[in-house]
Structures are given as C-alpha cells and as structure tokens.
Amino acid sequence: MLMAVKMIKVHGSGNDFYLLDQTQFPEPLNDQDLQQLAINICKRDGAGLYEGADGVLVVDKSEHPQVLGRMRVINADGTEASMCGNGLRTVARYLGTQNSQEAFRVQTMYADLKVQAVADFAKQVPAFSVEISPVSFDAQTLGMHANHDATTIINEKIPALSADLKFSAVAVPNPHLIAFVDHDTLVGPELGRIGKWMNDGQNDIFPDGVNVSFVEVLGKNSIFVRTFERGVGFTNACGTAMSASSLMYVLLHQESTDFNQEIHVKNPGGMVKTVVHQGADEEYWMELIGNATFVKIVMIPLSDALADDFSQASATVTGEQSAYEDFVATLTTA
Numbered sequence: 001m002l003m004a005v006k007m008i009k010v011h012g013s014g015n016d017f018y019l020l021d022q023t024q025f026p027e028p029l030n031d032q033d034l035q036q037l038a039i040n041i042c043k044r045d046g047a048g049l050y051e052g053a054d055g056v057l058v059v060d061k062s063e064h065p066q067v068l069g070r071m072r073v074i075n076a077d078g079t080e081a082s083m084c085g086n087g088l089r090t091v092a093r094y095l096g097t098q099n100s101q102e103a104f105r106v107q108t109m110y111a112d113l114k115v116q117a118v119a120d121f122a123k124q125v126p127a128f129s130v131e132i133s134p135v136s137f138d139a140q141t142l143g144m145h146a147n148h149d150a151t152t153i154i155n156e157k158i159p160a161l162s163a164d165l166k167f168s169a170v171a172v173p174n175p176h177l178i179a180f181v182d183h184d185t186l187v188g189p190e191l192g193r194i195g196k197w198m199n200d201g202q203n204d205i206f207p208d209g210v211n212v213s214f215v216e217v218l219g220k221n222s223i224f225v226r227t228f229e230r231g232v233g234f235t236n237a238c239g240t241a242m243s244a245s246s247l248m249y250v251l252l253h254q255e256s257t258d259f260n261q262e263i264h265v266k267n268p269g270g271m272v273k274t275v276v277h278q279g280a281d282e283e284y285w286m287e288l289i290g291n292a293t294f295v296k297i298v299m300i301p302l303s304d305a306l307a308d309d310f311s312q313a314s315a316t317v318t319g320e321q322s323a324y325e326d327f328v329a330t331l332t333t334a
C-alpha cells in the first residue's frame, strides 16, 4: 500500500527539522526505518527532501498522565539524542494546537518537561517557553574522559584540546562542551577543528561525541552562542547548547548576569531568551524561550522517502518563514 507520510518542516531559531507525528501510521515506524528516513531526508545541497534538515523530531503518544505527547530526536546522521531545545518548542506548538492547550508537559528520554505558549516574538512568529533539564556535570553522564578522567570539568583547560581555551562540560541532559571566547575566536576555525575531532567517532575524550559551543559575552545579560552539533555539524542554533551556555554564563560571569534574569542569546539563526533557575533542591534548570516556526507541510510516499526518492514529494508553504526573516532583520547587529 503506497502510504503517504505527512511531515511539518519546522525550526527554532533557524535550527530546522522535519516533525513526524507517528500517530498518523497504523503502526509506528521501527528504529531502523526512523534512522534511514532521517539520514535520507536531512541531506543538504539538494540531495535530501527539499532543503534537508538538521534532524527529525518524532512525535508519539505518551502513556504518562498530564503529558500530551512524546518527542524523540534523530540527528541528521541518524543518531538519537536525549533532548532538543529548539525542537521541543515546535513539538510543544504542534501538540498544544492539536489539544487546544497552552501549558502542559512533553515526555522526552529522561524527563517530562514543562512547556508553555508565550507571546509571539513578532507578527506571525509564535513563541514557546520550554524547560531544559535535568542538568549534570558528571563526566560519566557526559561520556567524557579528559584530564586524567576528571569527574567534572568546569572552567578548566583541556590541554589535549587547546593550549589556552578553558572549557566547561555539562549535560542538559545531552552533552555539551562550552568555552567563553573573544570575538575573533568565536568566528575563527578553532570551533570547527575541535567540533569535528570530538565527533569523529574515534577520539577517546568523547567517544560518543559532544555538542561544542563557543560563547562571546556581548554585554549585560547578552551572549552570542555558536555551536558545532554532534550528529549534524554547524547549525544556525542549538537550543540545549544555548541553555547550557546560559547556565555557565550565570555560574562564571556574575558580573554581568545572575539567576532568574532574562538573558538574550544571539546565534547565527536569530535570537532566543533564556532564564537560569536553581530549584529548592539545588538542581539547576533553564527556561528556553523562542520561536516555533512551521515553514511548510510536506507529503511524500513513505516507501519513496525510505528509498531516497523525493520525486513525488509535495509541499504547502505556511508563509511564516518570511515573517521570521522580517523578525531577524529587526535584531540589532550589536
């Protein structure tokens, strides 16, 4: 039976995904098909489905109470991640609209996370706030073997990686390696060198890979985050990286920010806002607030997509992308 699959092309701050609601199928796809589908449709440079994507957000039913659905994250290379901050905002919009609810939880690999619709960032730029947690600095949770198997690395050099940069390693819960840098280093080749190396599948520092980010402090409650993502490469933005970077900004730069303050986080794809919290249980958690843009609705025969054949694909554009680009154009270049 030539079953068609409907997907929504979505993005959060330019980090783009195909959103695939598995409840459209009589039976959910198995992991192997999901992996193959992601590898096929995400390819860039015209080789994938339309412009490709950074990954696939798989939505399923959730068995948990007060939880409207479950999100799984498949990177463009087919690897599964435990969390996706930019993606969760788009899944929250999708489930909220489907169920006419604005505040609820979404099940992810390690936690049912709070999500909430917030005021549009601009005309036709809907926005959501999502919880980013749990947070851990533990090397074992991070899959990190550095500095003679140090149990944590917070604002320390990793001489094997760089003679002068200082790094912080934190899981939110996917793994992040973060360095605060000056502008020239932010835009220079070091991020690509370290990002490619730590995700080569052979290095013994992060055998399972890691998302690597450079952060420039722009001013009070204002940072710029550039990320080389595990399983993808350079992306316009990485929601969990921007949240993890905001946490390190609060912990290491109290001269220009603090807990419970709204931080403006710029990135190559636009801008989001974050707030860093420390709960009564001393645990850190972050709010990630940003756009949840639906670019177009795509239909394609499932067997074609699994066979890398996109000739029968069709798309209906929503018009939100031009509204998002107008919003980005209003961001000061400062």
Ligand SMILES: N[C@H](CCC[C@H](N)C(=O)O)C(=O)O
Pocket: 015, 054, 073, 075, 080, 081, 082, 083, 084, 085, 086, 087, 174, 175, 211, 229, 230, 231, 232, 237, 238, 239, 240, 241
């Ligand atoms: N590449 C990440 C998953 C996607 C996270 C990112 N797109 C976000 O918005 O948080 C990883 O393998 O941990």
